[in-house]
Amino acid sequence: MLFACKQTTTYTITGTVAQTELEGKQVFLSVMAETGQQQIGSTEIRNGKYVFKGSAGQPVHATISIVAGEQTAATSVRPISFILENGKTTITTNEEQENRIGGSANNDRLQTLADAQRATMQKMKKIGEEFPNASDEQRLELLARNRECNNELFVITSDFVKNNINNLAGQSQLYIVNALTVSISIDPLGYLKGIVSAANAETLQIPEVMNLIERVEQLKLTAIGNTSLDFRAFTLDGKEVTFFDYVGKGKFVLIDFWASWCGACIVEKPLLSAAHKKYKDKGFEIVSVSIDDDRDAWVKAVKDNNLSEWPQISDLEGQRSELIKLYSIFAVPTRLLIDREGKIVAKNLRNNLDSELAKWLP
Numbered sequence: 099m100l101f102a103c104k105q106t107t108t109y110t111i112t113g114t115v116a117q118t119e120l121e122g123k124q125v126f127l128s129v130m131a132e133t134g135q136q137q138i139g140s141t142e143i144r145n146g147k148y149v150f151k152g153s154a155g156q157p158v159h160a161t162i163s164i165v166a167g168e169q170t171a172a173t174s175v176r177p178i179s180f181i182l183e184n185g186k187t188t189i190t191t192n193e194e195q196e197n198r199i200g201g202s203a204n205n206d207r208l209q210t211l212a213d214a215q216r217a218t219m220q221k222m223k224k225i226g227e228e229f230p231n232a233s234d235e236q237r238l239e240l241l242a243r244n245r246e247c248n249n250e251l252f253v254i255t256s257d258f259v260k261n262n263i264n265n266l267a268g269q270s271q272l273y274i275v276n277a278l279t280v281s282i283s284i285d286p287l288g289y290l291k292g293i294v295s296a297a298n299a300e301t302l303q304i305p306e307v308m309n310l311i312e313r314v315e316q317l318k319l320t321a322i323g324n325t326s327l328d329f330r331a332f333t334l335d336g337k338e339v340t341f342f343d344y345v346g347k348g349k350f351v352l353i354d355f356w357a358s359w360c361g362a363c364i365v366e367k368p369l370l371s372a373a374h375k376k377y378k379d380k381g382f383e384i385v386s387v388s389i390d391d392d393r394d395a396w397v398k399a400v401k402d403n404n405l406s407e408w409p410q411i412s413d414l415e416g417q418r419s420e421l422i423k424l425y426s427i428f429a430v431p432t433r434l435l436i437d438r439e440g441k442i443v444a445k446n447l448r449n450n451l452d453s454e455l456a457k458w459l460p
Contacts, residue, residue: 106184106185107153107184108151108152108153108184109150109151109152109153109154109182109183109184109185109186109187110149110150110151110185110186110187111127111149111150111151111162111182111187111188111189112147112148112149112186112187112188112189113125113143113147113148113149113162113188113189113190113191114146114147114188114189114190114191115143115146115147115148115164115191116146116190116191116192116193117191117193117195118146119166120143120164120166121143121144121145121146122142122143122144123142123143123164123165123166124140124141124142124164124165125140125141125142125143125148125162125163125164125165126139126140126162126163126165127139127140127150127160127161127162127182128160128161128162128163129158129159129160129161129182130158130159130160130161135161138152139152143164153184154182154183154184156183157181157182157183157204157266158181158182158183158266159179159181159182159266159269159270160179160180160181160182161177161178161179161180162177162178162180162189163177163178164178164191176195178191178197178199179208179270180199180205180208181202181204181205181208181266181267181270183202183204185201185202186201187199187200187201187202187205188200188201196216197212198212199212203265203267204265204266204267205267207258207262207265207267207268208267208270208271210258211254211255211258211267211271214254214258215251215254215255218247218250218251218254219251221243221247222244222247225240225243225244225247228240234365237365238365238366238368238369238449241362241365241366241448241449242448242449245281245282245283245448245449246283248278248281248282249282249283249284251274251278252275252278252279252282252284252286252289253284253289255271255274255275255278256275256286256289256290256292256293257289258271259271259272259275259293260289260292260293260296261296263293263296263297263301263307264296264297264298264300264301269301269304269306269307272293272306272307272310273306275289275290275293275310276309276310276313279313279428280428280429281429282446283446283447283448283449283450284446285322285445285446286317286446287314287317287318287321290310290313290314290317291314293310294307294310294311294314313426313428316423316426317426319424319425319426320425320426320434320442320445321442322442322443322444322445323441323442323443324441324442325440325441325442326341326345326353326434326436326440326441326442327341327424327425328340328341328342329341329413329420329421329424330413331387331411331412331413332411332412332413332414333409333410333411334397334400334406334410339411341353341385341387341411342440344383344385344409345385345436345440346438346439346440347438348381348438349381349382349383349438350377350381350382350383350435350436350437350438350443350455350458350459351382351383351384351385351435351436352370352373352382352383352384352385352433352434352435352436352447352451353385353387353425353433353434353435353436354370354384354385354386354387354431354433355386355387355388355389355421355425355427355430355431355432355433356386356387356388356389356430356431357388357389357390357430358388358390358392358395358396358398358399359390359395360430360431362430362431363430363431364399364403366431366448367403367404367405369448369449369451369452370384370386370408370451371407372452373451373452373455374407374408376452376455377455377459380459381438381459382455382459383408383409384407384408384409385408385409385411386405386408386409386410386411387411387412387421388410388411388412388414389412389415389416389417389419389421389422389427389430390412390414390416391414391415391416391417391418392414392416393412393414396410396412396414431448432446433445433446433447433448433451434447435447435454435455435458437458443458
C-alpha cells in the first residue's frame with residue numbers, strides 16, 4: 099500500500115531572544131504585499147520566547163520587528179528578515195542582536211548569506227561607533243573604509259542573488275543589491291548583468307527583476323568605454339553652456355554630480371581640491387554639475403564651501419532633470435572620469451579618485 103505524504107498547510111515561528119531587557123516587549127510579524135509591508139500578527143516575548151502560528155499560501159518575504167522601547171516602530175531593534183512559509187521556522191537572537199534562522203531551504207540559504215556577511219557587518223558597526231566623535235579628516239577616512247565595506251557587501255550579496263535568483267531567498271535580497279549600487283566604488287554593471295542572465299523566463303517577469311533590468315539598461319548608457327553624453331546647463335552667472343564645451347579638448351575631465359543639500363558631497367570636497375591641485379597641470383579638470391532646483395541654495399553652497407576652483411554648472415531642474423536618467427544618477431555624489439577624447443574611463447570615484455588619476459596622469 100502506498101501512503102501519501104501530507105503537505106504541511108500551517109506555519110509555526112518560534113523565536114528565542116537572549117536580551118532579558120526585551121522581556122514583555124511586543125513583536126510584530128509583517129509580510130511584503132503589493133502595497134508594501136503589511137502587518138499580519140503581533141505577540142509578546144514571554145520567558146525569552148515568542149511564537150507565531152498561521153497558514154501561508156505561497157512563500158513570502160517577511161519581517162519580524164521587536165519593539166525595544168516605547169510601543170512605536172521607531173524604537174524597534176534591527177528587523178529580522180526571513181521567508182515565511184508553511185512548516186517550522188526557528189529564529190534565535192543573541193545579545194548582540196545577531197540572528198540565526200532555520201527550518202526551511204529558503205531560510206537556510208539566507209542564513210548562509212548572513213554568515214558570509216557577518217565579518218563585514220561587524221566592521222561597519224565599529225565604523226558607525228567611531229564616526230560621531232571623529233574629526234573631519236578622520237571622517238573622510240571612516241567614509242572610505244565604509245565604502246570598502248559596502249563594496250564587500252555588494253559582491254557577497256550580488257553573488258548570492260545570482261546563484262539564487264530563481265528562488266525566493268535570492269529574490270528577497272534584490273532590494274539590498276539595488277540599495278548598495280549607490281554607495282559603492284566599484285562598477286556594478288557586470289554584477290547586475292550576471293544576475294539578469296541567471297534568471298529564468300518566469301523570474302524575468304517579477305517586478306523587482308524587471309526594475310533591475312531597467313537599471314542595467316540605464317547603466318549601459320554610461321558604461322566604461324562609451325562616449326560621454328552631452329547636455330545643456332547654466333554657469334553661476336547664467337551663461338548657457340554644454341558639457342561638450344569642457345570635454346574632448348585634450349584634458350581628462352571629472353564630471354562631479356552633487357547638490358547643495360548633500361552632506362557627503364561637502365565632506366568630500368577636500369578630495370576634489372587635492373586632486374585638482376595635484377593634477378591640473380597634467381591636463382586635468384573638474385566640472386561640477388549640481389542637481390539642485392533652487393538657484394540661491396546652489397550659489398550659496400558654492401560660495402560657503404569654496405567650490406569655485408573649477409567650473410560649476412546646473413540646469414536647475416532638480417529631480418526632474420534629464421541628467422538623472424542620462425547619467426544614471428541614483429544618488430549624489432556620482433563621479434565619472436572622461437578621457438581626452440571624451441570617452442568614459444572610470445566611474446564611482448570617491449576615495450579612490452587619486453589612485454585612479456595616477457593611472458592616467460602619472
